[in-house]
Amino acid sequence: MTEVTTTEHEVYEAITDTPPCYLREPEEELTPIDYPRYKSSVLRHPKQPLIYLPQNITEITGPQLGSSILTGHFDNDLTRQHAGEPLGERITLTGRVFDTEGKPLRSTLVEIWQANASGRYLHKWDRWPAPLDPNFSGAGRCITDDDGRYSFVTIKPGPYPWGNHYNAWRPAHIHFSLLGRAFAQRLVTQMYFPADPLFPYDPIFQAVPDEAARQRMVSRFAPQESVPDWALAYEWDIYLRGPGATPFEEAL
């Protein structure tokens, strides 16, 4: 197992940056765990009330996987992981990871996975009859820099049908997984593209109760960042929970 090395200076900085507890959003602002329009949620959510867990050391610490899990082979360029180039619309996708106070999270792992340009995933359970692309796996990893910035090159995924209801189609999206700095900051979500006409029909997107919150899952087209004769650019910033307001109430 590769050891992650961190200088004493970095550890000191981290101590001063790391809050003693994390924000608790009101339940009604969170994506619901029970949302019958998304049929497979029906049997896959607890019905008993969640029990309050004061955040203590197990919750405010977390793994920093860092570069130890990168392969070193175009981890963040999904268009160069194979002998040839994938089909589809090449895009750059960058953004910054912040906490809710606007502080950037540096050296944090960002993991993505996605369908190819035809909307097909390289997964044995995906039966949608669209072609696989021998030059596209659809997985990427990146560690944020000192400004909290991540950066990927990929192709724009296609929409695809699914079995939730008659004529159901998922809007094009890229899956994101973030560890943040603490168990309490963990986030798995999906990033969407601007003005997708499928938004009103997608129960997964619509499950988020607040329109402004839904828009926080949508990337923006960034014409000024687009590279002439090569790729269009999209930008998307991610906000993980920041310091909580009441650390003394959390302490045991």
Next chain:
Amino acid sequence: MIYGTTPSQTVGPYFAIGLPWPEGPLAVTPDAPGAITITGVVYDGAGEVVHDSLVEIWGADPEGRFADLWGYGGASSVAGFRGFARYAKEDGDGTYELITLKPGAVTLPSGVVLAPHLDVHVFARGMLRHVDTRIYFADEATANAADPILSSVPQERRETLIATATDNGYRFDIHLQGSGETVFFAL
């Protein structure tokens, strides 16, 4: 200015494209002295196995110290101990298997002692947001009885948080809903 958090969305059925890595299921090297296997099955509300589930654990080393490089608690001094493991198999059968060291009790700065435990995230297709639970250990009855978190759980549900001993570690099944529903926490 306080910004709104980015909302959670389901991990979906195809997470195995992006989330595994070779050492993912190993919170410690498997040949480390004291390495144990934590295994269990994830069930839905109909008692069916959740094939496309993803389980992550995070916990302390046998001294009660974390492999936390951000500086909290004094880093674990156990070589090769990462404290974090993820089970994310492409063709899963709903049984997860993770290797770690049995955590020790954790003493908080206030002097409060937490019984040995692992924090657990559970994700799956159908779950719009992950749920969090904890693994405690059946052979720590005295520590468990004094643990402030376990004590906050209604008595009749506490056993859903207790892993039982196996030949090479512990078994901890997760019931997302229904009969024997596992206790999940808000944190």
